[in-house]
Amino acid sequence: MLVIPAIDLKDGACVRLSQGKMDQATVYSDDPVEMARRWEAEGAQRLHIVDLDGAIAGKPVNLKLVEKIRAAVNLDIEIGGGIRSMETVKQYCDAGVTYIILGTAAITRPDFLAAACDTYPGRIIVGIDACNGMVAVRGWTETTSVTAIEVARRIDSTRVAAIIFTDISRDGTLTGPNITSTAALAQAGTIPIIASGGISSIEDVLKLVPLEPQGVIGVIIGRALYTGTIDLRQCIAGVAGLASPVHHRRH
Numbered sequence: 292m293l294v295i296p297a298i299d300l301k302d303g304a305c306v307r308l309s310q311g312k313m314d315q316a317t318v319y320s321d322d323p324v325e326m327a328r329r330w331e332a333e334g335a336q337r338l339h340i341v342d343l344d345g346a347i348a349g350k351p352v353n354l355k356l357v358e359k360i361r362a363a364v365n366l367d368i369e370i371g372g373g374i375r376s377m378e379t380v381k382q383y384c385d386a387g388v389t390y391i392i393l394g395t396a397a398i399t400r401p402d403f404l405a406a407a408c409d410t411y412p413g414r415i416i417v418g419i420d421a422c423n424g425m426v427a428v429r430g431w432t433e434t435t436s437v438t439a440i441e442v443a444r445r446i447d448s449t450r451v452a453a454i455i456f457t458d459i460s461r462d463g464t465l466t467g468p469n470i471t472s473t474a475a476l477a478q479a480g481t482i483p484i485i486a487s488g489g490i491s492s493i494e495d496v497l498k499l500v501p502l503e504p505q506g507v508i509g510v511i512i513g514r515a516l517y518t519g520t521i522d523l524r525q526c527i528a529g530v531a532g533l534a535s536p537v538h539h540r541r542h
Contacts, residue, residue, distance in 0.1 A: 292500055292534060293337055293509035294527050295369075295485065296330040296516055298323050298360070300353040301343040307514045311420075311427075311459055313343065319517040327360045330516075333523040337367040337389075339455075339487075339511045345373030346394075354382060361387045371418055371455075380407050384414065390452060394418040395428040398435065398442060408450040416485075417451050419443065422459040424472070439472070440479045447480035453508065457487040467495045468510070470502070477505040487511040493526050500533045 299306050301313075305320040320326045327338055340360065344352035350373050351357075361368060370383055371392030380391050397404045397417040408415045420427045421439040428435060443454060456476050458469040466489045477484045483506050486499050490512045499510050515521040 292503050292507065292530050293485070294335065294496065294523065294530055295337045295339045295509050295511045296335050296523060297339040297341065297487075297511050297513035298326055298330075299341045299343055299513065300356060300372075303353070303356060305517075306343070307517060308343070313347065316343075317514075317517075323356060324359050324363045327364050327366075330523060331364045331366050334527045335366060335523065337369065337509070338364070340368060340370045342370065342372030346371075347373070349373050349375050351379055351382060354386065357383070357388065358386050369416055369455075371416075375403075377403070377406060377410065380411065380415075384411055390414055390416045392416045392418045392455060394420065397446070398426055398428055398437070401445070404446065404451075405449060412450045413452050415451055416453045416455055417442075417446055417482075418455045418457065419476070420457045420459055421472070427459055439476055443476050443479045443482065447482060451482050453483045453485050455485045455487050455511065458489060467491055468499060470498055473499065473507060474502050474505060477502060477507050481506070483508040485509040485511060491515050491520060493521055493529050496521075496526055497529055497533055500530055503534060 301316055304318045305323040305326050306316040306318050309315040342353045367389040369390035369392055370388045374393055375396045383391050419439045419442050424438050426435045426437045426439055426442055468486050468489050473486045496510055
């Protein structure tokens with residue numbers, strides 16, 4: 292199972308929000324490029340980047356910074372935040388980003404999602420962010436009347452590479468992942484799931500490893516890495532120690 296460090300970009304800095312609230316941002320580094328290099332040095336295989344300014348603006352705001360991060364590391368990079376057009380998807384793909392995360396647009400514009408998957412097969416990830424089971428959109432400022440499981444079933448026939456599932460109520464709170472909801476989502480369809488939100492300890496991560504055979508292929512960690520409550524090297528080693536060869540063959 293992949294352990295994926297998160298780099299959230301706001302005003303050129305690396306920050307973490309609490310429950311998605313833009314006015315509750317903690318700055319952890321004013322050099323996101325150096326942060327990316329650090330996570331690569333500690334064994335990460337993939338980086339999760341969110342353009343928080345872009346999520347609010349509805350278009351890329353930190354593209355130049357993402358390009359600098361891309362040039363600095365040899366990791367797979369997944370990017371989300373304000374990706375609402377094919378032009379933006381193309382910009383990021385041209386910049387060498389491996390996976391493009393569609394959130395609001397994937398939920399509200401199924402035609403756009405289908406076109407993106409057709410044009411860039413295997414490179415589109417859908418972000419499903421839920422609060423009390425209901426999907427939230429537009430930088431988590433609006434809650435819809437659709438459940439996360441309904442969205443997962445709806446997109447199951449598309450060529451989506453993965454779903455990133457975030458429980459908003461736990462995001463940035465260090466209260467542990469929502470294991471039950473994550474497992475239910477994995478069982479609802481065939482698209483691989485990446486868990487996100489609330490990871491506070493290596494134990495939290497290890498609780499997700501048994502879900503790997505059901506299709507949970509990764510976990511995103513943010514605040515706990517920046518506060519030092521999780522050591523990335525130890526976490527990756529712990530996951531490798533628990534995962535069986537059978538699990539590795541599945542992917």
